[in-house]
Amino acid sequence: MTDDPAPTADFDDETAGTERETESTESNERPEQVTKSAESSESTDSTDSTGSTDSTDSTDSLDQDVADEVPEDVRKYERFKKMDGAQYDRVNSFLRERTYITAREWAIARLCADFRTETGVEMTKIGKNLPRLIPFMTDTYTPQAVNQARSSFEGKVKQSGATFLYGAMCGFFTAEELDEMMYEVTEVAKFLLEVEGVDLSVEDELEAEDRISRVMREVRKESAQLRSEEVECPECGHVHEP
Template identity: 80%
Template sequence: MSDDPTPAGGDDTSDREFEMAGETASDPAENGSGDEGVADSVGTDADTERDGADTERADADTESEEAGSPTASHDVELPEDVPEDVAEYERFTKMDRADYDRVNEFLRDRTYITAREWAIARLCADFRTETGVEMTKIGENLPRLVPFMTDTYTPQAVNQARASFEEKVTKAGATFLYGAMSGFYTAEELDETMYEVTEIAKFLLEVEGVDLSVEEELEAEDEISRVMREVREASAEVRGEEVKCPECGHVHETE
């Protein structure tokens, strides 16, 4: 399996287009001409550096995958008997020609997660039973389930990747929520941020195979905007700042 690369320099995330398995999907924040896609080539202009913490995290991820157990199991033959639910699994079919490094690079430019964490977190959600997650099944059939994953994984490796995903989601959520509650941003700026991150999240869902209608997208965006307005108003009250009433538009000073 290709190792997670050290994050490349951040570039403008607005000029990507992805060609996957014969159909085209536009990048979530497309403003300019599109590059080649995840399936063929996703390039990046290394014109700025990530900060030291991101680089160290990337190096740690790479070392973890190179170290062997509990990571990828190299040169292991896939089981001949394919479980029915594995054979019928249709996530990630839009990425049949995708390369792990390209997918990883795309995610690193826009999120905190790696390609393996994304893939395995989705599989853990899809292969959950009443008694738990079928980690052995996921690990043994990983290359069959996700086109850009080329090695089988041990159950420990599957669990490790899932735990890493959950940890990063928690840290990213805390960072974002603090920014939203801190008063550093206006309501309009928060709306812009939410629009950008929502577009990226929707794009990843669409790549996984989720078919979102326009009505569903608009409804989700409206609901997210409403929740974020409530978060901003509640945090302003906590800080004892003036809050504009959404009903009358007047400014009320909080106690």
């Protein structure tokens, strides 16, 4: 088989993004002027100190209130951390070149799987906290928008699955070509899982590839038999082998 496909390296470059720079303003503060009288200086120091403390306490209290509004499972969500700084357009371009899904559909499908409960998917929570959960998503979504993206993902998976299975069953590809194709698409799928945060060992990867290869060989064998059994002339009813 060939080496791992180039998409991994390309995607690493694309998702690197622009590093966020934090500038400190403390070094730009003017030194305290002490040319005034001691009484005036003490009064100024007291006012500045009090004001600074009140402002800090107020900011900390506001940040704490905002943090308290974020559900605990959202705060602890660890997927997609490898994509900090990634831009949506670049992630979307990578996916569109190699899959049928968009970055929006990919992210929301993953979240719908992770935030599924016994009664359904927590779409309100997903939409409200989308920018906190996915680094390359910048806007919140309504529950309806989350559901639409999930439905779009499901529809594309079904369509692409039907297309692939037809290609595998119709006899267009040889067994070797089909095996090579499965290797290539599996590498892309594994890369997406790794970006999400799934830790795949070499043993697990090899075992998964072997299972997939066995399944596809069985699909080709059964489909060949199916074609032989069902090739019938619509005019005379004669059955023949393709």
